[in-house]
Amino acid sequence: MLSDILYLINNKKIQEARDRLADLQTYDIAEGLEALDQHDLVKVFRVLPKDVAADVFAYLSRDFQKSVIDSITDRELAEIMDELFLDDTVDMIEEMPANVVKRLLMSADKETRVLINHFLQYPDDSAGSIMTIEFVDLRKDMTVEQSFEHIRQTGIDKETVYTCYVTDDFRKLYGVVSVRTLLLSDPDDLIEAVMDTQFVYVKTHDDQEVIGRLFDRYDLLTIPVVDNELRLVGIITVDDALDVIQEENTEDFEKMAAMLPSDLPYLDTGVFVHARRRIPWLLVLMVSAILTGSIITHYEDALAVLPALVAFIPMLMDTGGNSGSQAATLVIRGMALDQIKPRDLLRIIWKEIRVAVMVGAVLAVFNIARIALVNQSFVLALTVGLSLYATVIMAKLVGCMLPIVAQKIKIDPAIMAAPVITTIVDAGSLVVYFLFARLILSI
């Protein structure tokens, strides 16, 4: 996509190249750059106007940011650092190797360096670590007209000007006022008269999960971040909140697939880190599955009498696991979206029982018919069918209850997902299966 522009640059038509770049969206330039080799990438990057360069830089993935840093001069780097939003700078520093971090910090002016160090002390995934310190602050005794003047002078970024924050001499947050309210007010009105003193805020140490939910609930464009003395220290904008929401979703997907969660994109993560994130839960679940195996050993004589029984074990186990994880997924997701609360436990159990009765009936009837036809044994068919029915009901119950119980005892419900439930249901389904086999087939 950038090849035309690269051609212009190679032919020294720099201004024309710059005009063409000006017509593109930041994201598209960044994506285009990532498709070039390092040499061409830096060539195009250097043609970008300073402010655009910083924006594009913030969009590049870590590897490409590193390439750029490695290829530009200290002065160019200082210019970019100057234009970058502080939260983007901090994000980057947190993930760069030590030698790059050193160069980055050296390129920042002293004030920024102090701020960066301050930011790095906030816990990972806290409001403090994702906030930006660029915002518009007003005083109670300003008029609406003066406020507009102040906005024009500070001017910052598109997401950050539309909600203004009213603070006092000690930076304590008094109220918020939107640009829309300012526009609809009389120019001579005092801010005190038009500001809203009821507002949603978070503290620097609040977890980002809370922040995502607040944006979702209250349809906010920005949320103020305050310290323990309620002094305004930063804001979080909706575009960052959106990233947070996606990150939290990714973490849930990972936990539900029995992995330790991570912030880094798949391709940016090393092989060792991938392995370390996957082994712990695999080990835990493997040990549990070994216990399931011992149930089989316990009923070895039954299997010796009727070896055909073994063939239905995978089907029973898989169907049980899938039935359980369906219920678990719905409940976990419902809780993540605040649509399900622990107090709904009984309603959910009652719903799942009825669903399981229906689902189990369809699956059991299908199986009984099939086995009766293929294996020519109605008692065997009945054994498998009834075991399957009981397994589905048990799986749905375990699947819907475990996440809620986890939430109640302050364990992340996402961890109680498919893998854990499969392992539990496996054991249960085998016990049921052998009990029915004894009862119906008298072995």
Place this chain on the structure above:
Amino acid sequence: MLSDILYLINNKKIQEARDRLADLQTYDIAEGLEALDQHDLVKVFRVLPKDVAADVFAYLSRDFQKSVIDSITDRELAEIMDELFLDDTVDMIEEMPANVVKRLLMSADKETRVLINHFLQYPDDSAGSIMTIEFVDLRKDMTVEQSFEHIRQTGIDKETVYTCYVTDDFRKLYGVVSVRTLLLSDPDDLIEAVMDTQFVYVKTHDDQEVIGRLFDRYDLLTIPVVDNELRLVGIITVDDALDVIQEENTEDFEKMAAMLPSDLPYLDTGVFVHARRRIPWLLVLMVSAILTGSIITHYEDALAVLPALVAFIPMLMDTGGNSGSQAATLVIRGMALDQIKPRDLLRIIWKEIRVAVMVGAVLAVFNIARIALVNQSFVLALTVGLSLYATVIMAKLVGCMLPIVAQKIKIDPAIMAAPVITTIVDAGSLVVYFLFARLILSI
């Protein structure tokens, strides 16, 4: 939470109750109302100022909206319909029973009724079905000052004023201009001079998945929706985009747990619908698992010679399934977030092979040691350990490749998740297991 306010209302202190309600956030009022019984709910609802009532109403879940509709007069309903944003009205109408829809449509004025009917024709989950028609449109030959006047007069909602759209007599979209740009421009500048003619837009029939991605990429506050003639017909605001993103995530969670996806919250969905969403994939996967069972039947003689082999089947199958779904989940999520593209296939395969070699080694060594100790048979331990190692490698490969292949042949990758992979890996792991058993144990 609303009990104090209810007390005030019961004691006829209506104005005091109204003042107290004015201090609360819309979402909090809605949540408070849902905790009351229908009688009290309507009592508090009636005290709300008209515009707040409409906002709160939009936040209520469908069941409670229905309660309110059933308990208020036609005139009250007409007032709410008048204040509601059209997209919220349409959302509601799509999910209400026929008799309620009839009353709703009768309460709307004629113009709104025409618009609603028009909206209902857009396909589910298309841009047209989620857009709002309340936006600020400017003309090229307006000045900045005139534009501010126009914004003051139209006034609309906080999310909808900050990006203004420049159209001509035929409603064709020419450019966009943010309120921030207007604030920073000279009052006498023409809109033509300050507007941006390079902008991102969607068409009415574009899928909402696309819209979520565009907001994520370009950090937008609103996106314009145009028809085939590029005429502006509506806008989508970031708060609706956020809902869309959460909905898309929920759908992925559901597909990955082998369910047909749905828009409705868990508790609002009937038992029959729940069953209908879960049965199809359970049936498909059950039939595949039956094939797996037939592999066992095929090797029945091996099991007859060494019954101890059966006890390790659940462990092998579960570990394989979990290993595969780890890889699949990471790849599916990476593709959903645009971090992984089909062209990365080879890089991913190479990464997964190395991860699998490490993960498999840890699990296999653990197992060999355990079985050698407990079962006092090194050859049995070796058989299980090697089978497990091979299973993990195979599972990781299948897990990372299937979603990418699905994407390439235009199948939703989320469908290739844990359940499908488990079923495939089950069969593979059993074959490997019996082959190793023959080779090492010579049975």
